[in-house]
């Protein structure tokens with residue numbers, strides 16, 4: 138898929154990054170995720186992912202208070218995420234409309250299927266946690282790591298966690314970095330290490 142002139146203009150900032158480039162931008166445009174999110178973390182992640190050119194297809198769960206932000210107005214809280222994003226995404230990026238890709242982007246708790254990439258937004262006490270898995274990562278270890286986490290934080294911590302989750306997803310789509318991992322977001326701007334829990338098969 139070759140980039141059109143208006144796409145080169147739209148994505149010029151990320152195309153200029155050595156790790157993205159024109160080829161990388163084509164990968165972001167070819168990718169897509171199913172989104173399961175009702176709050177600040179997931180909706181923020183969806184906004185960044187869509188702005189980068191990757192398709193986002195939201196599920197039907199109603200948006201919860203705190204979801205308002207880039208994509209959601211205060212009046213839209215309580216409406217199904219799928220309906221709100223179907224209205225909002227064409228304005229953010231008409232390249233990012235649903236219909237392609239096998240990725241999953243979800244606030245925990247969530248179910249996981251398909252090849253990936255998978256990005257989970259969760260929480261661990263006061264800390265937000267992103268757990269991620271590319272197609273080559275072990276699904277059992279991913280699920281073991283997410284199983285001990287709760288939902289993602291709300292408010293500013295959730296917004297930051299969502300932005301981090303979008304970046305992690307884009308790195309997986311670009312084929313950068315490890316195929317399995319986790320990182321914590323302890324307070325805005327403070328990344329912490331989170332260990333991956335091993336599944337029964339990996340020991």
Ligand SMILES: [Zn+2]
Nearest residue numbers: 275278336339
């Ligand atoms: Zn494993």
